[in-house]
Amino acid sequence: MRNIQVFDPALCCNTGVCGTQVDQNLVTFAADVDWASRNGARIERFNLSQQPLAFAENAIVKGLLERTGQTVLPVTLVDGQLALAGRYPARDDLARWAGIAAPAAPQSQTQAQGRCGGGSRCC
Amino acid sequence: MHFLAQPPRFLFFTGKGGVGKTSIACATAVQLAAQGRRVLLVSTDPASNVGQVFGERIGNRITAIPAVPNLSALEIDPQAAAQAYRDRIVGPVRGVLPDPVVRGIEEQLSGACTTEIAAFDEFTALLIDSTLTTDYEHIIFDTAPTGHTIRLLQLPGAWTGFLEAGKGDASCLGPLAGLEKQRTQYKEAVEGLADPLRTRLVLVARAQRAALQRTHEELAAIGLSQQYFVINGVFPAGEAEQDALAAAIHRREQAALTAVPEALKALPRDRIALKPFNLVGLDALRGLLVETASPGCADAVEPATLDAPDLSTLVDQIAADGHGLVMVMGKGGVGKTTLAAAVAVKLADQGLPVHLTTSDPAAHLAETLEGSLANLTISRIDPHEETARYRQHVLDTKGAQLDAEGRALLEEDLRSPCTEEIAVFQAFSRIIREAGKKFVVMDTAPTGHTLLLLDATGAYHREIARQMGGTGLHYTTPMMQLQDPKQTKVLIVTLAETTPVLEAANLQSDLRRAGIEPWAWVVNSSVAAAHPRSPLLRQRAHNELQELDAVATRHAQRFAVVPLLTEEPVGVERLRDLASRKAP
Numbered sequence: 001m002r003n004i005q006v007f008d009p010a011l012c013c014n015t016g017v018c019g020t021q022v023d024q025n026l027v028t029f030a031a032d033v034d035w036a037s038r039n040g041a042r043i044e045r046f047n048l049s050q051q052p053l054a055f056a057e058n059a060i061v062k063g064l065l066e067r068t069g070q071t072v073l074p075v076t077l078v079d080g081q082l083a084l085a086g087r088y089p090a091r092d093d094l095a096r097w098a099g100i101a102a103p104a105a106p107q108s109q110t111q112a113q114g115r116c117g118g119g120s121r122c123c
Numbered sequence: 124m125h126f127l128a129q130p131p132r133f134l135f136f137t138g139k140g141g142v143g144k145t146s147i148a149c150a151t152a153v154q155l156a157a158q159g160r161r162v163l164l165v166s167t168d169p170a171s172n173v174g175q176v177f178g179e180r181i182g183n184r185i186t187a188i189p190a191v192p193n194l195s196a197l198e199i200d201p202q203a204a205a206q207a208y209r210d211r212i213v214g215p216v217r218g219v220l221p222d223p224v225v226r227g228i229e230e231q232l233s234g235a236c237t238t239e240i241a242a243f244d245e246f247t248a249l250l251i252d253s254t255l256t257t258d259y260e261h262i263i264f265d266t267a268p269t270g271h272t273i274r275l276l277q278l279p280g281a282w283t284g285f286l287e288a289g290k291g292d293a294s295c296l297g298p299l300a301g302l303e304k305q306r307t308q309y310k311e312a313v314e315g316l317a318d319p320l321r322t323r324l325v326l327v328a329r330a331q332r333a334a335l336q337r338t339h340e341e342l343a344a345i346g347l348s349q350q351y352f353v354i355n356g357v358f359p360a361g362e363a364e365q366d367a368l369a370a371a372i373h374r375r376e377q378a379a380l381t382a383v384p385e386a387l388k389a390l391p392r393d394r395i396a397l398k399p400f401n402l403v404g405l406d407a408l409r410g411l412l413v414e415t416a417s418p419g420c421a422d423a424v425e426p427a428t429l430d431a432p433d434l435s436t437l438v439d440q441i442a443a444d445g446h447g448l449v450m451v452m453g454k455g456g457v458g459k460t461t462l463a464a465a466v467a468v469k470l471a472d473q474g475l476p477v478h479l480t481t482s483d484p485a486a487h488l489a490e491t492l493e494g495s496l497a498n499l500t501i502s503r504i505d506p507h508e509e510t511a512r513y514r515q516h517v518l519d520t521k522g523a524q525l526d527a528e529g530r531a532l533l534e535e536d537l538r539s540p541c542t543e544e545i546a547v548f549q550a551f552s553r554i555i556r557e558a559g560k561k562f563v564v565m566d567t568a569p570t571g572h573t574l575l576l577l578d579a580t581g582a583y584h585r586e587i588a589r590q591m592g593g594t595g596l597h598y599t600t601p602m603m604q605l606q607d608p609k610q611t612k613v614l615i616v617t618l619a620e621t622t623p624v625l626e627a628a629n630l631q632s633d634l635r636r637a638g639i640e641p642w643a644w645v646v647n648s649s650v651a652a653a654h655p656r657s658p659l660l661r662q663r664a665h666n667e668l669q670e671l672d673a674v675a676t677r678h679a680q681r682f683a684v685v686p687l688l689t690e691e692p693v694g695v696e697r698l699r700d701l702a703s704r705k706a707p
Contacts, residue, residue, distance in 0.1 A: 010231045027521045027533055035526070048224070049231035052216040055224075062220065070224055 001042050004097055006033075006088070007061050009073040010049035029088040036091070041098030048073065095114050124412055125391040126325045126351040127151065133250065133315065133470050138327035139334065139456050141622040144168070144354040146402040147327060147395070148265035149176055152412040155261050156193040163259040164196040165249060167242055167266040169625055173198060176408065177269035185255070186586035190405060195259070201242035208232070208241040225359070235635070243268050250312035267324060268316070319349035328351045330376035334456055335383055352390040354380065356397040365657030371689035385622060399662045424661035427652045429666055431675070431684035434462070434702040437643050438469040441612055448558035448604070450568040453616035454626050458647040462616055462685065464492060465698040471499040472699065476561035482506055482547070482552050483566065495695045504550040504567060506543055513546035544573050558610065568613070570630075571637035574605065605639055612642035617674070619649050619667035628678055644679035646671060652686035
């Protein structure tokens with residue numbers, strides 16, 4: 001089983017509902033993670049405002065933050081290798097990485113919408 | 124006193140800042156200790172004078188009080204606890220991650236929830252059986268965790284992710300990630316809180332109609348444990364004969380007491396009379412819970428002399444700009460809505476176009492002004508309504524595609540208090556764009572913390588840009604509008620009492636973090652400015668002077684003082700009076 005790690009921007013809820021505009025991508029992604037986990041995927045999420053050390057200790061993530069700043073987030077690593085930056089993976093992506101058979105609906109819409117603008121987050 | 128009868132191990136005093144929780148907690152501790160019980164008093168009051176009261180330096184460790192056998196005390200500073208928590212999280216990455224990233228994290232952790240959860244973390248050890256507390260038969264707290272914290276800690280779903288795997292699923296439990304205690308400890312602590320055999324919750328309020336209504340709502344929100352109700356600072360009937368103001372206060376309080384909400388009536392209730400003395404020193408504390416008929420202050424007290432500007436002086440300066448945003452901010456119960464209305468009326472009187480927006484749940488005041496002045500328009504933001512609408516909107520749109528589990532997760536996050544802040548913010552941003560042409564006066568505003576977060580991500584800017592749509596209007600960024608004193612004036616409202624002034628100062632520093640300098644302070648309901656004859660009121664007027672001086676010299680760039688009134692300032696005429704009353 002491959003290990004999927006997602007480094008979130010600083011946010012207080014994983015669904016990001018605290019933003020001025022709830023980010024559909026974040027809502028969908030939270031549900032996708034939930035779905036994939038229930039299907040046996042191993043997914044870890046790190047929140048910048050709560051586990052910053054995880055960001056500092058990962059050379060790839062730290063390097064991206066230094067070069068591009070926070071807009072590079074979210075960053076996804078699969079088995080420690082950079083898989084995606086600047087947007088959340090789709091359900092398809094998670095399924096492929098985790099080796100889960102054909103995903104059930106609904107599909108994530110992240111690819112169509114490009115980078116997640118996010119709302120801001122409170123707390 | 125009912126609340127003192129057969130007290131359980133834990134006693135919590137809760138209520139708005141300035142109602143006298145700390146004094147009552149101290150007096151309770153002294154009384155129980157005098158009965159031979161071993162008592163630990165825990166104060167989280169940021170203006171804690173517990174040390175001063177007992178003539179002992181206390182601080183963040185359990186300290187025996189030599190003057191009171193059987194009593195020990197402990198002071199917890201919630202702000203310091205929150206700072207320690209931030210340092211724990213951010214310290215290791217400072218200088219490792221880029222500075223702007225570190226600053227962003229720090230702001231995320233500067234909200235009210237972080238402070239609340241960090242303070243609860245400090246509590247936890249006291250609520251469970253441990254060597255720390257075995258010596259004490261009673262542990263008395265001058266505060267209580269909010270219903271929100273308790274519910275969060277009770278949510279089974281919330282726990283599974285966070286403390287077991289260390290990774291989050293549910294919303295605002297986020298701040299718990301960096302805390303030191305174990306899940307079992309929190310669970311035990313919350314169980315202790317919910318157990319009426321171990322815990323008594325005492326709600327403290329003043330005899331004011333609006334305050335009693337809010338107390339009722341808070342009580343429903345906390346929703347646990349054995350509850351008692353104390354009405355503090357009740358104006359003595361005898362004093363009412365001294366002057367018109369005293370009579371009016373007495374009348375108003377008695378009316379409020381007969382109109383106590385049903386849910387509160389069902390609780391065991393005590394009244395504590397307003398005392399003429401400052402509650403400092405053991406004798407004063409011993410006297411607090413004693414039911415005396417007379418305040419024992421018959422000797423004429425010299426009138427307090429006060430030379431302070433009135434509200435219309437401030438309004439004249441505001442009017443000079445011709446248009447702009449006036450945000451009236453302050454803690455609940457200090458009279459924001461009334462003062463916002465008074466400012467709006469005085470501006471409208473000068474022939475200026477004014478839009479008054481109030482979030483006053485009663486909507487009473489707004490109704491009395493409706494249609495009274497040609498150039499004054501009034502609108503309302505109802506926080507409950509806005510939040511419900513926003514919540515439903517998110518579920519209908521963003522949640523539409525989700526499966527049952529995903530939807531449950533989203534619903535859980537939408538119960539966080541942030542949701543209300545954001546919902547109200549959206550209503551707020553719809554209105555402030557009018558301030559380019561007229562005066563917009565609001566009795567509500569997002570906190571500096573919220574503004575910073577919104578600004579940091581650029582979301583605020585985008586939100587406004589979206590709302591401006593294709594109107595083609597020229598605008599600076601909204602954050603710049605709020606930071607520019609020519610365009611936006613923040614009035615901070617407080618009362619001339621220790622805790623409210625401290626709370627206002629905290630609000631001010633929160634705004635300063637966001638680069639917003641409050642333009643003026645308004646001290647509302649000042650007894651000193653009302654020039655009473657009643658000895659009790661004169662004594663209170665004297666007590667106010669120190670706080671008024673602190674506002675004038677330490678906190679405010681400019682300020683005004685509004686006297687305590689004999690009549691509730693409802694309607695245009697009385698609002699005018701309120702603003703113009705010169706304090707001689």
